[in-house]
Amino acid sequence: MKSVHLPRNMExxxxxxEQETNARVxxxxxxxxxxxxxxxxxxxxxxxxxRIADIQGIxxxxxxLWIGAGTTHTNLLSHPLSRRCLPVLAKALGTLGSPxxxxxxxxxxxxCSASPAADTLPPLYVLDAEVELRSRDTIRVMPLCxxxxxxxxTRLERGEILTGIRVKNGEGxxxxxxxxxxxxxxxxxxxxxxxxMLHVSSSGVVKAARLAWxxxxxxxxxxxxxxxxxxxxNLSRKTLEKAADLAQRAVSPIDDVRASADYRRIVxxxxxxxxxxxxxxx
Amino acid sequence: xxxxxxxxxxxxxxxxIDIEFMLNGRKTTINVVPNRRVVDVLREDLGLTGAKExxxxxxxxxxxxxxxxxARLGCLMLAIQLADRDITTIEGxxxxxxxxxxxxAFIQYGAVQxxxxxxxxxLTASSLLKQKPNPTxxxxxxxxxxxxxxxxGYQKIVDAVEAAARKMAGREET
Numbered sequence: 001m002k003s004v005h006l007p008r009n010m011e012x013x014x015x016x017x018e019q020e021t022n023a024r025v026x027x028x029x030x031x032x033x034x035x036x037x038x039x040x041x042x043x044x045x046x047x048x049x050x051r052i053a054d055i056q057g058i059x060x061x062x063x064x065l066w067i068g069a070g071t072t073h074t075n076l077l078s079h080p081l082s083r084r085c086l087p088v089l090a091k092a093l094g095t096l097g098s099p100x101x102x103x104x105x106x107x108x109x110x111x112c113s114a115s116p117a118a119d120t121l122p123p124l125y126v127l128d129a130e131v132e133l134r135s136r137d138t139i140r141v142m143p144l145c146x147x148x149x150x151x152x153x154t155r156l157e158r159g160e161i162l163t164g165i166r167v168k169n170g171e172g173x174x175x176x177x178x179x180x181x182x183x184x185x186x187x188x189x190x191x192x193x194x195x196x197m198l199h200v201s202s203s204g205v206v207k208a209a210r211l212a213w214x215x216x217x218x219x220x221x222x223x224x225x226x227x228x229x230x231x232x233x234n235l236s237r238k239t240l241e242k243a244a245d246l247a248q249r250a251v252s253p254i255d256d257v258r259a260s261a262d263y264r265r266i267v268x269x270x271x272x273x274x275x276x277x278x279x280x281x282x
Numbered sequence: 283x284x285x286x287x288x289x290x291x292x293x294x295x296x297x298x299i300d301i302e303f304m305l306n307g308r309k310t311t312i313n314v315v316p317n318r319r320v321v322d323v324l325r326e327d328l329g330l331t332g333a334k335e336x337x338x339x340x341x342x343x344x345x346x347x348x349x350x351x352x353a354r355l356g357c358l359m360l361a362i363q364l365a366d367r368d369i370t371t372i373e374g375x376x377x378x379x380x381x382x383x384x385x386x387a388f389i390q391y392g393a394v395q396x397x398x399x400x401x402x403x404x405l406t407a408s409s410l411l412k413q414k415p416n417p418t419x420x421x422x423x424x425x426x427x428x429x430x431x432x433x434x435g436y437q438k439i440v441d442a443v444e445a446a447a448r449k450m451a452g453r454e455e456t
Contacts, residue, residue, distance in 0.1 A: 002317045003316075003317070004316050004317045004360055004362050005362075006362045006363065006365060028358075029358045029359060029360070030340055030355075030358055033319075033357075033358045033359075033360075034339045034340060034358070037338055037339065038339075046317065046360070048360070048362065048363060050363065074352070097340075097428070098341075098343070098427050098428025098429075099353065099406065099410075099424070099425055099426075099427065099428050100340070100343055100346060100353055100354060100355050100406065100428035100429075101340055101355075101428060103352045103353060103354050104340075104354050104355065104358060104359075185427065186424075186427030186428060187341050187427070187428060
């Protein structure tokens with residue numbers, strides 16, 4: 001039998017965490033409660049973070065945006081700031097789970113579950129996200145790409161929770177693209193996904209490029225080599241085919257129940273070709 | 283200062299606590315072990331068997347309930363999360379003995395076959411129509427994409443939601 005706590009604010013949370021040192025925290029429950037049902041995990045104590053207003057919402061800061069870790073995917077998706085400033089993230093959120101899952105699941109939960117197939121991670125990588133980790137007495141900030149250390153593994157320490165995510169807004173890029181390959185459109189784990197932000201000049205030359213692949217390695221895959229093959233070139237089929245070859249070598253997929261490694265490798269490259277269709281209208 | 287462990291918390295987990303919430307418009311207090319799933323509490327303790335368990339992992343939508351108007355999954359919520367919420371189940375959707383326009387449309391359009399998915403389908407559709415009173419067929423399909431139906435092929439369900447939307451907007455009698 002597990003005890004379960006529902007703190008209403010941060011002070012209550014810290015008091016509970018101090019007394020319940022074996023507690024596992026959750027917010028939407030869309031990952032943890034599924035894992036508990038299949039007996040993959042059996043935490044003795046649960047703390048539900050869904051009522052803590054301090055870790056919810058999205059707000060503008062001087063040159064970045066702060067997103068509360070406990071913000072549901074639905075609330076983030078429907079927020080005008082994410083649509084305007086973070087279209088690459090908004091596109092990924094629109095493919096995540098189902099409306100019901102998005103009403104419950106949170107961006108902080110998606111990060112802390114650290115699934116290689118997590119839909120929000122590739123966009124957050126191209127947006128240079130930083131995570132804000134708090135315990136009762138400490139605040140740590142680190143790049144998301146350093147926070148996640150392996151499948152399901154993060155640098156979150158005992159007594160700490162993820163409270164927020166800070167992202168630079170996507171202004172300065174005029175092509176924001178996300179595509180997920182899954183077995184069906186809703187409720188499908190990614191077989192492969194690509195988040196891309198490009199700045200394409202009026203003459204069609206790529207001035208800046210950020211690319212991140214999901215579900216084709218133990219963690220999100222980024223490659224300055226592939227990005228370098230696009231930057232300075234015309235956004236043409238030829239350029240993207242060359243980059244696709246490099247991408248196939250940059251990823252390290254595995255065979256699993258959803259797809260083979262070979263398929264994932266080829267798809268990772270081919271996903272780049274879609275950037276042609278996503279070209280900004282100039 | 284009051285210990286937060288006393289408020290909607292319990293040591294040992296097996297000890298029942300009082301949880302207060304609104305259920306289908308009525309103030310309700312239940313005395314349950316707070317780590318039980320909401321779908322189990324509704325079905326076993328409260329006799330509300332409209333919400334069902336299909337997959338138990340959030341993929342089928344038959345346990346859908348409305349939590350403060352938002353469609354959520356009763357199989358992925360623990361009883362403690364009911365505290366102070368406004369909960370609507372399919373049993374609370376009709377008003378004064380009159381079926382909700384969605385319920386009427388589901389009957390009229392033959393959108394119910396075995397009926398197992400209908401409570402979740404209708405509740406999800408009702409929250410969709412609150413946000414989008416005039417959805418396209420594509421928006422209806424996307425809105426219901428977390429609710430599986432293995433009988434109808436979805437066509438009649440989409441027809442019914444479309445018809446209910448028209449009726450609710452006062453555009454047409456279904």
